Amino acid sequence: MSILLDSSTRVIVQGITGREGGFHTEQMQSLGTNVVGGTSPGKGGTKHLGVPVFNTVADAVRATGANATGIFVPAPFAADAIMEAAAAGITLIVCITEGIPIQDMIRVKDFLRGYPQARLVGANCPGLITPGQAKIGIIPQRITRPGAVGLVSRSGTLTYEVASALSAAGMGQSTIVGIGGDPVLGLTFRDVVELFEKDPATTHLVLIGEIGGSDEEHAADLLAKGSRLKAVAFISGRTAPEGKRMGHAGAIISGNRGTARSKEEAFRKAGVQVAETTDDIVGMLS
Amino acid sequence: MKLLEYQAKEVLASLGIAIPPGVVARNPDEAASAFARLGPVAVKAQVPVGGRGKAGGIKLARSEDEARRAAEQIIGMDIKGFKVPLVYCETALEIEREIYLGFTVDRDARANILMLSAKGGMDIEQVAEESPQSIARLYPNPWRGPLDFELAQLVYDAQLAGLLRPLVALIKKLHRAIPELDALTAEINPLAVTKNGDVIAGDAKLEIDDNAMWRHRDLEEKYGGVLEGDPYEVEAKKRNLTYVSLDGDIGIIGNGAGLCMGTLDLVQRAGGRPANFCDIGGGAKAEVVENALAVILMNPRVKGVLINVFGGITRGDEVAKGVVTARNNLNMKLPLVVRMSGTREEEGREILKQNGIEPGVSGWEAAKKIVELSSPLVGKPGSTGRDGAR
Numbered sequence: 269m270s271i272l273l274d275s276s277t278r279v280i281v282q283g284i285t286g287r288e289g290g291f292h293t294e295q296m297q298s299l300g301t302n303v304v305g306g307t308s309p310g311k312g313g314t315k316h317l318g319v320p321v322f323n324t325v326a327d328a329v330r331a332t333g334a335n336a337t338g339i340f341v342p343a344p345f346a347a348d349a350i351m352e353a354a355a356a357g358i359t360l361i362v363c364i365t366e367g368i369p370i371q372d373m374i375r376v377k378d379f380l381r382g383y384p385q386a387r388l389v390g391a392n393c394p395g396l397i398t399p400g401q402a403k404i405g406i407i408p409q410r411i412t413r414p415g416a417v418g419l420v421s422r423s424g425t426l427t428y429e430v431a432s433a434l435s436a437a438g439m440g441q442s443t444i445v446g447i448g449g450d451p452v453l454g455l456t457f458r459d460v461v462e463l464f465e466k467d468p469a470t471t472h473l474v475l476i477g478e479i480g481g482s483d484e485e486h487a488a489d490l491l492a493k494g495s496r497l498k499a500v501a502f503i504s505g506r507t508a509p510e511g512k513r514m515g516h517a518g519a520i521i522s523g524n525r526g527t528a529r530s531k532e533e534a535f536r537k538a539g540v541q542v543a544e545t546t547d548d549i550v551g552m553l554s
Numbered sequence: 555m556k557l558l559e560y561q562a563k564e565v566l567a568s569l570g571i572a573i574p575p576g577v578v579a580r581n582p583d584e585a586a587s588a589f590a591r592l593g594p595v596a597v598k599a600q601v602p603v604g605g606r607g608k609a610g611g612i613k614l615a616r617s618e619d620e621a622r623r624a625a626e627q628i629i630g631m632d633i634k635g636f637k638v639p640l641v642y643c644e645t646a647l648e649i650e651r652e653i654y655l656g657f658t659v660d661r662d663a664r665a666n667i668l669m670l671s672a673k674g675g676m677d678i679e680q681v682a683e684e685s686p687q688s689i690a691r692l693y694p695n696p697w698r699g700p701l702d703f704e705l706a707q708l709v710y711d712a713q714l715a716g717l718l719r720p721l722v723a724l725i726k727k728l729h730r731a732i733p734e735l736d737a738l739t740a741e742i743n744p745l746a747v748t749k750n751g752d753v754i755a756g757d758a759k760l761e762i763d764d765n766a767m768w769r770h771r772d773l774e775e776k777y778g779g780v781l782e783g784d785p786y787e788v789e790a791k792k793r794n795l796t797y798v799s800l801d802g803d804i805g806i807i808g809n810g811a812g813l814c815m816g817t818l819d820l821v822q823r824a825g826g827r828p829a830n831f832c833d834i835g836g837g838a839k840a841e842v843v844e845n846a847l848a849v850i851l852m853n854p855r856v857k858g859v860l861i862n863v864f865g866g867i868t869r870g871d872e873v874a875k876g877v878v879t880a881r882n883n884l885n886m887k888l889p890l891v892v893r894m895s896g897t898r899e900e901e902g903r904e905i906l907k908q909n910g911i912e913p914g915v916s917g918w919e920a921a922k923k924i925v926e927l928s929s930p931l932v933g934k935p936g937s938t939g940r941d942g943a944r
Contacts, residue, residue, distance in 0.1 A: 343765065369766035370659055371736050375696045377664045410897065423812020425864045429917075432864075432895060449811065451661045478812060481661045505815035507822040516604070516656070516678045516743060545820060547918045 269469030270398035270443045271418070271460070272360055272387070273336065277402055280334040280358075281306040282325065282341055282349050285316050289340035292364075292406050293317050296338070299409045301402040304332040325349075325356040336360035338395060338404040346391060347372035351379050354386040361454070362404040363391035373452040380454075388454025394424040394446035407431070407444060415440015417553065418464035418497070420457060421476035422449045422483075426504060429546050430476060437550045442470040449478060457487035465495060472553055473497040475540075477531055479505035484531040492538035500552045501535040502543040503528045555762045556602035560642040561777045562760035565735070566742070569727045572754045576644030585625030588643035589618045595643040597624035600780075601636040607676070609633045614646065639780055647756060652744030653714065653721075654678045654689070656759075657728065659738050666732055668692045668700065668725065670712040674744040688712075699729050720753050735773070736766035786830065786852050793845045795832055802827025804928055805850035805859040807843070809834050817862045820917050826925035829856045834863075840876030847880045851888075858889040858928025862917055863896075870894055870902030878909045889927035893920035 279296070283289035284306025294317060297303050305320045305328045312323030322328040325337065337353045339346060339362065346365040353361045368391050380386055389396060395405010399412035406424075411432040417439050421427040427446050434441060445460050447453060457475060464470045473495075477484035484503065491499060506528035532542045543549045557565065563573045575592055578600075579585040589595055599611030606612060611633050615621035621643065631638045654674035660667040671689040673681045682689055690711035694700035700708075705722045714721060724745075731737040739761040746756040767774055790797030796811070800818075804826045808814035814833045821828050830853060832846040843861070850859055863873055873894050881890060892906055893914035903913040912927065914920025 344768065367765045369736055369769070370738060370763050371666075371696070371732065371766065374659070374665055378696050421812075423810060423816075425808070425810030425813035426816055427812075428864050429813065429816075429895075451659060452664045476812070478815065483662075486662075504812050504819060507819050507828075508815050516654075516682075516741065544823070545918050546816060547916050 269467055270401065271463040271467050271470070272389075272443060272445070273396055273398050273402050273404060275300060275302060275398075275401040277336045277360070278302055278304045278332060278334045279336045279338065279402070279404055280304060280325070280328050280332065282337055282339045282353065284308055284319075284321060284340075285311055286340055288364075290317065292338070292340065295406075295409070296403055299397075299401075299403055301404070304334050325352045325358065329356045329358065334358065336404060337362065339363040339365055339391075341365060343367040343369075347376050350376050350388060350391070354380055354383040354388075359385050360387055360389070360404070362389045362393070362395045363454070364393065364395055364405050365390075366392040368392070368450070370450075370452050373450065377452060389445065390448040390450075390454055392450045393448030393453070394427060396443060396445045398443045399441050405446065407446065411435055412444060413440040415442065416470055417441045417472040417474060418460075418467070418470040419444040419474045419476075420460040420464070421446050422457075422478045423476060423504060426476050426502075426546060430474060430502075430549055433546065433550050434474070434553075437554070439472070439550065439553065442467060451481060456483045458483065458490050461487050461490055464497060471497065473499040474549060474553065475499065475501040475535075476546075477501060477503045479503065479508060479528050479531075480526050482526055485534040488531070488534035488538040488540065491535075491540055498553065499540045500543055500549050501532070501540050502546055502549060503531045506532075555764060555767065555774065555778065557760040557762070557773075557777055558600040558602060558642075558780065559598065559758055560600060561780075562758035563755060565731070565760055565773075566728070566755055566758055569730050571724060571727050571742075572752060573758075574645045574647055574754060574756075576642055578640055579625055579643050580640045581629065582622040582625040585615070585641060585643055586618045586622040589615055589621035592643065592645050594646050595621060596646050597621060597628060598642045598644060599628045599631060599633055599638040600640050600642055601633045601638055603634045603636060606633050611638065615643070635784075647746050647754060648748060649744070649746045649756065650749050651747045652756065653717075653747060653753070654681075654743045655725065655728065655745045656741035656743065657732060657737065657739065658741070660693070663693060665693045666696060668694055668708065668729070670708055670714070670721070670725070672713050678743060694729065694732075696733075699733065700725065717747065717751075717753065720751070724753055731760065735760075736763040736769060737761065738763050786849060789852060790832065790849045793849060795834065795842075795846055795849060797830065797832045797849055799830050799853070800828045802829045803855050803857045804828050804924055805853070805856040806831040806862070807834060807846045807850060807859065808832075808862040809864060813862060813864055817860065817917060817921070820921035821860065821925065824918075824921040824925040826921070826928070829853055840872070840879055843873070843876045844880035844883060847886065848884055851884060851886060856888065857931040858891070858924050859886075860920055860924040861890070861892045861894070862920065863892070863894040870896045870899035871905060872902075874902035874905040877911065878905065881909075881911070888931070889924060891920050891924040891927065893917055
């Protein structure tokens with residue numbers, strides 16, 4: 269078992285004929301991901317990497333029954349690509365693209381309210397992987413192995429770092445979800461923790477957070493209500509310099525939340541162990 | 555992109571919002587002639603950061619001489635790490651009351667939030683803490699913007715009924731900065747109410763989303779480059795690198811923001827102080843590593859460099875060769891510790907060792923190593939870390 273994604277998930281890639289899209293589609297295929305097609309406007313009717321290419325997501329869904337997508341289109345077109353996927357009935361939308369304007373993402377979030385069955389991961393994220401079964405995105409499968417640790421993270425390379433350490437120690441992963449570091453994003457720590465909680469194959473949980481925002485605090489609130497998962501959290505950026513602030517608007521709404529200290533405190537209160545460095549995570553989990 | 559006050563006010567004026575008369579002065583003579591034109595003025599430091607009043611960056615000038623002297627004192631001053639490039643001389647307002655008005659992105663709600671309070675001015679953060687209910691809030695629909703009745707409710711909630719019409723009109727104008735200019739923050743504090751009931755922007759803060767600058771090249775051309783900024787950050791930007799200056803003595807290169815921040819934490823925990831860090835993004839191509847190393851070494855305070863690269867698909871031996879080439883091309887003599895992982899990492903470490911570069915197995919080991927190797931050099935003046943001319 270796993271969350272969100274397994275070998276039966278029918279995946280398309282938006283931007284499959286692009287350099288990044290093509291490269292990572294091949295990686296996804298080599299793991300065994302069920303890639304059923306891709307989109308590239310104007311190239312409908314052709315084939316690429318052994319799968320059919322469509323002009324639009326709606327065409328792809330009609331022809332292939334796809335239910336998940338990985339988005340690799342450039343930032344100016346990415347918000348539209350997410351909304352197109354949701355409108356076409358895709359239920360798992362993974363947006364890898366970085367640099368999407370925040371106002372575009374705010375409009376996307378509002379649009380997605382009309383499609384409650386659609387789950388968005390990202391944008392600006394490494395995507396997700398269920399080791400041994402399937403992946404959407406760019407997490408290298410080489411560093412993962414099947415197992416029972418659920419891993420959710422805001423940072424790309426730190427995710428790899430921790431996955432790699434877990435795998436080396438023989439602790440495989442049920443699913444790894446990189447939710448992305450943008451201020452306005454799809455699934456949150458809390459959403460993903462809820463999913464892991466319901467997944468019988470997941471017995472352990474690792475959260476890798478970062479300074480800023482209060483998503484980590486919200487996940488801690490949830491865990492404080494009681495959890496069956498053995499959990500470790502790590503927050504990066506505890507010594508990062510404070511951003512040079514301008515204006516009061518940010519402070520009015522966020523108060524004291526968002527610091528590494530506030531996040532670590534919240535996890536400790538919830539009974540979650542807090543790791544000082546990523547090297548400590550494996551030891552604390554076993 | 556954070557606009558300076560005078561730039562933000564120019565933008566507000568272009569949206570139809572009233573601002574006090576004012577002119578920019580780049581030197582004391584220009585400040586004197588601003589007085590000749592406007593009469594008594596506030597001479598205000600232009601820096602993209604709050605708290606300039608408390609730092610002595612705002613002075614009232616009641617004569618040409620005072621204006622000249624104020625500009626002399628303020629231009630070139632350092633306010634929270636920013637060198638003041640110019641001052642804005644603005645007619646002093648006769649203010650009857652101060653209101654707070656601001657838009658920003660509420661990360662938790664994943665939406666824009668609009669806030670209005672009758673208790674504006676410098677202490678608004680205190681107001682937010684002590685009586686949050688006195689700040690009226692609205693989440694405008696991001697597709698159609700705020701509607702009249704929603705704004706009326708907001709104004710009534712803020713106990714500002716007497717200013718209903720001018721405030722609704724003004725908020726609609728300010729809101730245009732969100733969809734039209736990709737503003738992340740658009741704040742007027744104080745929003746000054748004068749004796750005859752006019753509402754005028756006393757100060758203005760405007761931050762435009764860097765991810766959306768491709769839609770606003772005009773703003774970048776007009777307003778970018780006024781601030782000198784950190785010379786190393788400017789150089790890094792030219793080379794398309796993400797770079798942050800800090801005040802210690804160990805340079806850090808990593809791939810990915812999370813890993814960079816994690817590495818800073820490790821170095822500090824090992825007792826070192828990071829001088830800067832450079833995020834080289836995904837992968838670790840040789841020329842990118844060389845570029846990053848060149849920028850890191852520009853800072854003469856750097857006494858050692860730690861490179862922390864996680865190679866998912868990248869090959870360790872290629873990263874190692876890239877690092878060796880970069881070090882040789884730059885003729886770098888300072889201690890260098892490289893911690894990397896990825897395919898063929900063993901071969902990579904071997905290549906590093908053969909070339910006299912210390913390989914670190916874990917991030918923590920590498921952090922301790924670089925702190926140890928660079929500590930004898932810390933405090934020694936002079937060397938740029940590179941031999942010969944640049």
